[in-house]
Amino acid sequence: MKREHLTAISVHLAATWTVGSAIVFGLGPLLLATLWAGRNAILLGATALAILLSALLMAALGHAARTVQPLTSTRRGLLGWTASVYTFGTAGAATLIFVMALSWEGPFGAHITAALCLLLGFPYAVTAAFLLPNKALRWTTLAVAAVTLASAWYTARQANRPLTDQEWLAEARTPAALLRVGDAPGYALRSSAATDTSYAALYTRPGHQPLTLRISRTDSEGNSATTPNCYGTIAQTMHCTDDGAGRTLVTYLAPTTHKPEALRELRLRRDGLVLTVQFRTPEDLTTARHILTTLHRITPDALPPRLAPCPSATPC
Incomplete structure (x- = not known):
């Protein structure tokens, strides 16, 4: 695989990671605010708007990556890619938030919030990498994902454990x-x-x-x-x-x-x-x-x- 192609793939996955983090931390508070408002009509409208904006943003990203992701070269392929990355990425981000909420006992300081913000874009990038046509990249993606999640789990556990007296x-x-x-x-x-x-x-x-x-x-x-x-x-x-x-x-x-x-x-x-x-x-x-x-x-x-x-x- 040429060096230029690897660079383009890296840029594509980094952009997907960034957009995924932006979706969670940009549109998530909007949904929470409308949920606290207690009005079902507003909540449904905000949810639909959030999904639409997120899907459009993800579709634009997929269209820009059509040189490294042939699946997005056609309208049907772009629709499938967008739906897959958005669905599995959001599900992965929601799972990470759920696990963090159950296991974390201390306050969410600035460094913890920043780390979580970066981590929540990871499932989107993993899904995008898994959809690449190169089989070796798929297995590499799974290995990197496993190592990253294990490292994040270990770091969170160490940060959350009680301090010894010393x-x-x-x-x-x-x-x-x-x-x-x-x-x-x-x-x-x-x-x-x-x-x-x-x-x-x-x-x-x-x-x-x-x-x-x-x-x-x-x-x-x-x-x-x-x-x-x-x-x-x-x-x-x-x-x-x-x-x-x-x-x-x-x-x-x-x-x-x-x-x-x-x-x-x-x-x-x-x-x-x-x-x-x-x-x-x-x-x-x-x-x-x-x-x-x-x-x-x-x-x-x-x-x-x-x-x-x-x-x-x-x-x-």
């Missing part, structure tokens, strides 16, 4: 010096947050309010580890008392935009870090003291299990 910390760029926990007998310990400046863990116990341990280079108000223990904003009303051993007990006396009502914090500054235990009831003060007293470093391998992510409809 990957979670690496993604958050959390320094090892911030990984510290204290003991609280009777409480279950879970990692709740990690950033490049802080690490937080949640202590839970049935029938009790949770306690939150936060290790950070700066606190939630942006104060550094050298700032005095008692501080706040104009909107906060607080009472600070010396708790001994360098600790300060802070009680928020009024609700603010930053802190809930009756929140208490036991603060300690040590080793250039701000160590804070947040709790709500006075009875938990002893537990908060014990957590700070027994605070020790941990390795990523000994990290407490992470909290399950909040459902999208539930505020975290």
Whole structure:
């Protein structure tokens, strides 16, 4: 097969791929919008218009490719080619969307949307390649299709799997010096947050309010580890008392935009870090003291299990 002919075939398949992606992502939202409108007449009209425009676009593409696709040289052949590519391509794209919707659990970010946009044109190109007269190209097309779909499935599965604790910390760029926990007998310990400046863990116990341990280079108000223990904003009303051993007990006396009502914090500054235990009831003060007293470093391998992510409809 001549090089020029191979180039023409490649251009034809690439154009079919592009047009297929445009059909799905250009006309798909139109159908969804009319479906949400709830009017059957408008939906039927929009569906008919979408099919007509898509078929005309695909027919124009097939007519332009008549030099590499002899089937489209006649009117009957062009009609059959258009119907085949459009039908099987759309069915393949719909199958990919269905499988993705069932298997994908995370949000559809920009990179996932872009990858899906490119992938949905693939069934159209595969159908067009399978209709080429060269038998070797048909088998090559099937092999390429199988490899591409397997690669896409593997990539989606890897992107959708939960991060390990080590990957979670690496993604958050959390320094090892911030990984510290204290003991609280009777409480279950879970990692709740990690950033490049802080690490937080949640202590839970049935029938009790949770306690939150936060290790950070700066606190939630942006104060550094050298700032005095008692501080706040104009909107906060607080009472600070010396708790001994360098600790300060802070009680928020009024609700603010930053802190809930009756929140208490036991603060300690040590080793250039701000160590804070947040709790709500006075009875938990002893537990908060014990957590700070027994605070020790941990390795990523000994990290407490992470909290399950909040459902999208539930505020975290």
